[in-house]
Amino acid sequence: MPDPAPTLTAALALAADGYPVFLLGRSKRPVANCPQCPKAELDPHHDPETCDHLTCHGFYAATRDPQRITAMHTAVPGGLLAIRTGRVCNLAVIDIDPRNGGDIDRDLMPPTRAVRTGSDGWHLYYRHPGGTLGAKLRGCPGVDIKADGGYVVAPPSIHPGTRRPYRWLSDRAVIEMPPPLVSACRPTEAPTAASPNTTAIPLDRGGGISSPAALLAAHLAAVTSAPEGRRRNTLYGAARGVARMVAAGAITPADAHTALYQAGRAAGQTDRDTRAAIDGGFRAEAIPTEGIAA
Ligand SMILES: [Zn+2]
Ligand SMILES: [Zn+2]
Incomplete structure (x- = not known):
């Protein structure tokens, strides 16, 4: 007897194997965020990693929870199965x-x-x-x-x-x-704002952020492009996002601090405000900042 829902069956099997899964739209692009979810990188108070909406924020929606997977399968009919x-x-x-x-x-x-x-x-x-x-x-x-x-x-x-x-x-x-x-996979240079190439990395390749360098660039671009008056908040949000990259091992704490500091100063923030926003963001993600000099 043919499987009536092969995508759902495959999704549940992958999740049982330990892989977080989610559904892309039929066009192979991530499903659009719901109206309540702002562009994550523009709102420092909205964390895509902890947002509990079923299908928002692309790969951040990935889950191993069979109930959520089943609900997602209903919410995105005909969607393409993807693994984070x-x-x-x-x-x-x-x-x-x-x-x-x-x-x-x-x-x-x-x-x-x-x-x-x-x-x-x-x-x-x-x-x-x-x-x-x-x-x-x-x-x-x-x-x-x-x-x-x-x-x-x-x-x-x-x-x-x-x-x-x-x-x-x-x-x-x-x-x-x-x-x-492993050696061939290592980046040729560390992704820090010290490298002028960082912000030139394309942010959107097929609808998803596909590398730590691009993810970092997205966070930093949000700081430098934020309207005046919102830059300090945006820097705080970027610091939280980059701190999560530190937690994931995608960037060292020192490189993260340097990149954020330079982005903050480039966005016209004072030394004091910049350090305070970074420290606050790192603290919120439980990343120690002691001993890290910008
Ligand atoms: Zn949402
Ligand atoms: Zn959200």
Whole structure:
């Protein structure tokens, strides 16, 4: 007998395996926030990580709770199943897109749990090695890394463009990355505001924030673009968001502090206000700031 709700069945199975799942819209883009949820990065008091709305804030809606998953399946009919990646579930996915020249490098990428995507690419599932990962695999054109602040579409979703399904290639266990692959995943430079490149990273790639650098850039851009009079509050909100990245191991406390401090000063805040907003934001997320100099 065919499964009457294959997406729901797959979602519940992934959740039981420890993966937080959510549903994208039919178009493969995140579902729009409800009217009550402002753009998270613009409201320092609205935390997407703790917002309890069922489908708001893209991958932040991901859950392992069977009841929420079932409700989400009802709320987003025909939605594409997606897994939130990153240290949150010890998962980093090597995303190979042949349309951009990507291919499996069998020396670098040992066999692991894998998906054939609906666009003839591959998703190779590895355990997150910890620390900061870049958005792209160094030396491998057409190969992205989906980890902290990212997600991947999962079977049995149908690619909206090709109408072909995502499917599991094997039921192998998710293995550790070998050291050469870990090295290739490391960013070439640390994502701090000290690097002028940070704010040039595209914030919206296919509707989701897909790398720690981009997530950091989004927080910092919110500070520098906030209207006068709201900048201090915005900096506080950004500090909380970046502090959560520290908690996730995506950035060091010192780099986080430096990036926020520079963003605050660039937004015309005084030294004193800037430090107070950062300290307050870090404290609210239980990240110690002692011993960190801006
Ligand atoms: Zn909402
Ligand atoms: Zn919300």
